[in-house]
Amino acid sequence: MGRMIRSRLPQPHVLADDGDERNFCSTCVFGPIFWAAGMDKSSLHDLHALVEHAGPYRKDEYIFRRGERFGAIFAMRGGVAKTRVIDDDGREQVLGFFLPGEVIGLDAIHPEIYPCDAIALDTVYVCRFSFAALTMLAAKLPDVQRQLFRLLSAGIGKATILAGDHTADERMAAFLLDLADRYTTRGFPVKCYRLMMPRTDIANHLRLATETVSRVLRRFCDNALIRVKGRALELLDVPRLRHLARNLRHD
Amino acid sequence: MGRMIRSRLPQPHVLADDGDERNFCSTCVFGPIFWAAGMDKSSLHDLHALVEHAGPYRKDEYIFRRGERFGAIFAMRGGVAKTRVIDDDGREQVLGFFLPGEVIGLDAIHPEIYPCDAIALDTVYVCRFSFAALTMLAAKLPDVQRQLFRLLSAGIGKATILAGDHTADERMAAFLLDLADRYTTRGFPVKCYRLMMPRTDIANHLRLATETVSRVLRRFCDNALIRVKGRALELLDVPRLRHLARNLRHD
DNA sequence: CGGCGGCTTGAAGGACGTCAAGATTAGTGG
DNA sequence: CCACTAATCTTGACGTCCTTCAAGCCGCCG
Numbered sequence: 001m002g003r004m005i006r007s008r009l010p011q012p013h014v015l016a017d018d019g020d021e022r023n024f025c026s027t028c029v030f031g032p033i034f035w036a037a038g039m040d041k042s043s044l045h046d047l048h049a050l051v052e053h054a055g056p057y058r059k060d061e062y063i064f065r066r067g068e069r070f071g072a073i074f075a076m077r078g079g080v081a082k083t084r085v086i087d088d089d090g091r092e093q094v095l096g097f098f099l100p101g102e103v104i105g106l107d108a109i110h111p112e113i114y115p116c117d118a119i120a121l122d123t124v125y126v127c128r129f130s131f132a133a134l135t136m137l138a139a140k141l142p143d144v145q146r147q148l149f150r151l152l153s154a155g156i157g158k159a160t161i162l163a164g165d166h167t168a169d170e171r172m173a174a175f176l177l178d179l180a181d182r183y184t185t186r187g188f189p190v191k192c193y194r195l196m197m198p199r200t201d202i203a204n205h206l207r208l209a210t211e212t213v214s215r216v217l218r219r220f221c222d223n224a225l226i227r228v229k230g231r232a233l234e235l236l237d238v239p240r241l242r243h244l245a246r247n248l249r250h251d
Numbered sequence: 252m253g254r255m256i257r258s259r260l261p262q263p264h265v266l267a268d269d270g271d272e273r274n275f276c277s278t279c280v281f282g283p284i285f286w287a288a289g290m291d292k293s294s295l296h297d298l299h300a301l302v303e304h305a306g307p308y309r310k311d312e313y314i315f316r317r318g319e320r321f322g323a324i325f326a327m328r329g330g331v332a333k334t335r336v337i338d339d340d341g342r343e344q345v346l347g348f349f350l351p352g353e354v355i356g357l358d359a360i361h362p363e364i365y366p367c368d369a370i371a372l373d374t375v376y377v378c379r380f381s382f383a384a385l386t387m388l389a390a391k392l393p394d395v396q397r398q399l400f401r402l403l404s405a406g407i408g409k410a411t412i413l414a415g416d417h418t419a420d421e422r423m424a425a426f427l428l429d430l431a432d433r434y435t436t437r438g439f440p441v442k443c444y445r446l447m448m449p450r451t452d453i454a455n456h457l458r459l460a461t462e463t464v465s466r467v468l469r470r471f472c473d474n475a476l477i478r479v480k481g482r483a484l485e486l487l488d489v490p491r492l493r494h495l496a497r498n499l500r501h502d
Numbered sequence: 503c504g505g506c507g508g509c510t511t512g513a514a515g516g517a518c519g520t521c522a523a524g525a526t527t528a529g530t531g532g
Numbered sequence: 533c534c535a536c537t538a539a540t541c542t543t544g545a546c547g548t549c550c551t552t553c554a555a556g557c558c559g560c561c562g
Contacts, residue, residue, distance in 0.1 A: 078417035088407050102516085107411065109501060111405035115411075135400065139390050146386065153360035159410030160358065160366075164344050165458035168550070176313035199509065207416035209551050214510050230559085247338035419518070450541065460519050465542050481527075483543085 308375030330375030
């Protein structure tokens with residue numbers, strides 16, 4: 001796959017349509033806040049200094065790398081990404097998957113370097129927020145500060161859930177439901193979606209072997225909990241899945 | 252120390268010596284910041300509205316309970332506490348242990364309720380920070396805002412470490428070293444300390460059975476990595492422990 | 503078609519949990 | 533001060549869930 005030459009789109013570049021950021025970032029967690037803040041003229045000016053559209057990152061390209069100096073957090077604008085670390089024994093631990101609207105890089109604030117790699121799973125577009133500028137803005141706009149605190153706090157909660165001691169079935173059920181919930185950005189429930197990551201990534205995320213992932217999915221199929229065909233997924237029995245995952249909910 | 256009879260102390264009460272908060276909270280993460288902020292007179296006034304000394308909480312008493320409405324974060328002033336959740340099957344998951352100077356309750360910001368119980372392991376004193384007041388202060392004092400962001404971000408990193416897939420030995424080594432590092436609040440390394448929690452809590456924290464905790468400690472003893480006598484602990488071979496824990500470092 | 507990466511499936515082995523007693527220790531009352 | 537009870541901790545035997553190893557199977561792209 002060496003040849004992602006210029007045929008596959010020149011290179012990551014800033015998108016052309018920055019003109020109307022407020023509309024463009026409608027999916028972003030900061031969208032509503034900025035929209036509200038945009039009512040105020042001077043704040044709107046700050047905004048342009050703050051946010052920078054970047055992408056596309058192609059499949060397997062790095063959005064940032066572990067060890068790089070922290071300078072910005074990223075909001076997914078399109079596509080899906082994962083964060084991961086590789087330990088000294090070469091084993092990959094997938095920390096999380098990120099869907100449009102979600103934010104990457106919050107765990108880099110404290111160490112002041114990115115503690116993990118962020119990698120595109122397909123073609124990814126992001127908003128890059130200078131953290132220095134963001135903190136300054138947060139001091140002026142309470143809503144921005146509050147949203148940042150909430151995001152960070154939610155990050156702790158999310159990480160904590162994964163830390164628990166659960167069976168493969170529980171983890172998998174929770175994972176599938178969580179993805180569905182997150183795809184359901186707006187109101188109506190999604191029962192059908194596509195896993196954009198390989199089994200390996202799911203396994204490394206849930207602390208399982210890929211073989212176990214396969215087997216659990218098969219068992220779920222046999223028990224009519226889901227339907228799977230490759231990466232296409234359908235949730236058939238959400239209540240029973242929820243029951244399985246009852247101890248891993250993020251309320 | 253037998254007589255905590257009628258004692259059981261009437262109830263947690265505010266300590267008498269609030270007079271000199273700046274000295275009293277020398278161990279607290281906010282200490283230095285407030286001390287600096289204290290230079291400014293109007294900020295010092297905010298401080299008194301913000302922080303409230305509470306305790307003592309006796310062994311097994313709750314500092315807060317899961318589900319209670321979030322209003323404040325707590326800095327440990329004395330004693331040791333744990334946070335935990337109990338799942339629907341009655342199994343306890345210990346999320347963390349907290350030593351003097353450390354902060355509890357950050358994971359409650361987002362859900363706006365405490366997502367876990369906080370329980371004293373011995374006699375505990377805390378500083379209670381009204382979070383509403385703290386955010387207002389953060390908007391005025393960049394250092395406070397920055398410290399909050401750092402604390403929250405560090406919380407994500409910490410939770411993430413526990414989420415990884417590691418053997419019992421790796422976990423235990425990392426746990427023992429982490430405690431030693433944290434006891435080493437100031438400069439010089441501690442090789443000898445006392446575990447203030449029962450084996451059960453260690454087990455539920457590291458996702459192990461208490462029997463496994465016992466066995467691992469025994470093996471560490473046999474291999475001259477540590478010495479244990481009940482809850483008294485001595486680290487004998489820190490380098491080899493660090494090597495065991497190499498994949499769980501919080502850099 | 504042929505090859506290659508991702509996925510599935512089966513069989514064997516290991517790390518840790520569970521169950522069941524003991525051994526310490528600590529807490530309590532005489 | 534000591535005995536007694538209960539909790540905590542240890543130790544061993546056995547079971548289980550998941551991993552590891554080893555093939556086979558698809559689906560995709562040249």
